[in-house]
Amino acid sequence: METMLSVESLGKSFKDKQVISNISFEVQKGEIMAILGPNGAGKSTTIRNIMGIMYPDEGSIVFQNSNGKDIPRHIIGYLPEERGLYKNVKVMDILLYLAELKDYPLDKAKERALAYLKKFDLEGKEKVSVEELSKGMGQKVQFIASIIHEPELLILDEPFSGLDPVSQELFKDEIRNLADNGTAILLSSHQMNLVEEMADRLFMIHRGQKVIYGTMEDVKTQYAxxxxxxxxxxxxxxxxxxxxxxxxxxxxxxxxxxxxxxxxxxxxxxxxxxxxxxxxxxxxxVSLHEIFIDIATDKNLFQEAGEVNA
The missing domain is CATH 3.30.70 (Alpha-Beta Plaits)
Incomplete structure (x- = not known):
């Protein structure tokens, strides 16, 4: 498979505190790769380093043949955990504005926006301001914004948070569809049942360090x-x-x-x-949820044979 994103020996400290250390993983074209860990484990720091919001003290980040500040972020989509759309702007205007920032053709962006609004049960909402939308509707719009420019790498940070079950299914179907069409997806979520259902591979961090890295099948057979x-x-x-x-x-x-x-x-x-x-x-x-709790609480009740590696 083609490697779209390679993170190698990533390290980052804030003042005297090491937040992540020796973080290494890859995301392949067309796969859903889950990055997991309890709060404070280092997931958001890793994602922010990939996105160039901050830069690592150690290690490298390579997207195809580009690295560091040269990574072509116009072909990367990002749904942040902290949602943030301009509240007094109309839905279509914000989608076209964000597509333009990615150098995506506006006529094609409008066509895709209308199609996605219909798919996510938001048909007719294109002239409504963001502040008039419910929380779930706003989340759908921000998800559309992250994929409207047809990214080759899509980073989703807690995409299912606050969604009702019907909307969760819509998101799951679209994420799978994107992966089936070649998009490399890095997914961070605390909803282990959804991760277990969707992810091809997973990378779990605890206290800033790798504890599990492998396919879901590897984790299930070697750990659970x-x-x-x-x-x-x-x-x-x-x-x-x-x-x-x-x-x-x-x-x-x-x-x-x-x-x-x-x-x-x-x-x-x-x-x-x-x-x-x-x-x-x-x-x-044993479920992925139980493995997660076992690691996060340092119980170590399940594992006997050491960490799982890809």
Whole structure:
């Protein structure tokens, strides 16, 4: 695959505090790459360095064959976490203005703007001022602004924040469509269920350093062990004695059994004690949300074999 963005050994400090250290990853053409981490982990600093809002103390950022201050930002789209459109400007005017800043043809920008407004249920809103829009509508307009110029690299910082489920589906469909048509996408979000559903690869930062880097499949097979959820009234002690069970969490009549790494679920299920009360049973891998919480809280309950690398 063609590498669109390469971040190599990035480091940035503010006064005496090292915010990010030795950050390295790549974003390929047509892939959705998630950059994750708890608040204060260094995600926004990394993104701002890529966008040229600030410059790193160490390392390099290369977009195709351009680097540093020479990166052609007119072919990069950016949806910042902190939304900011001119409130007293009409929707179409702000979209055309932002397209013009990217040196994009205005006639084509208007055509694309009308098509996207229709797609995002904003048809007829082109002459409405931004301040008259709801929060969700405003977010749709800012998303359109980030993609109207057909960027080759799209950076999305918390794109789903504040959206209702229907709007989330619209965004998900469009992000997938963009990736399918070759756009390289760097996605930052705290909504792990959406990231797990959409991302091809992920890069997770904690305290300014890499903790996970790999495909979603890599993370699931190498990091996330299986868990078994049993609905039924069972004694905690009896469940903890089952072979290959590392720990058990119970809430009322629901028990979650976290299993050892490399356990074979079909074999393990056959060997469950006959006296276990099972009204419902489900077995799956630990979710990305649980991995995120595990890392962010320094519990380290799941991982046994070291960090995941691409």
């Amino acid at each position: 062990n299986f868990k078994c959820t049993i609905h039924g009234k069972n004694d905690l002690y009896d469940l903890e004695r089952i072979p290959e069970v590392q720990r058990v969490e119970q809430n009322d009549n629901t028990s979650i059994l976290y299993l050892s790494k490399d356990v074979q679920p079909t074999i393990w299920l056959r060997n469950l004690p006959e006296d276990i009360v099972i009204q419902e049973l489900a077995i799956d891998r």
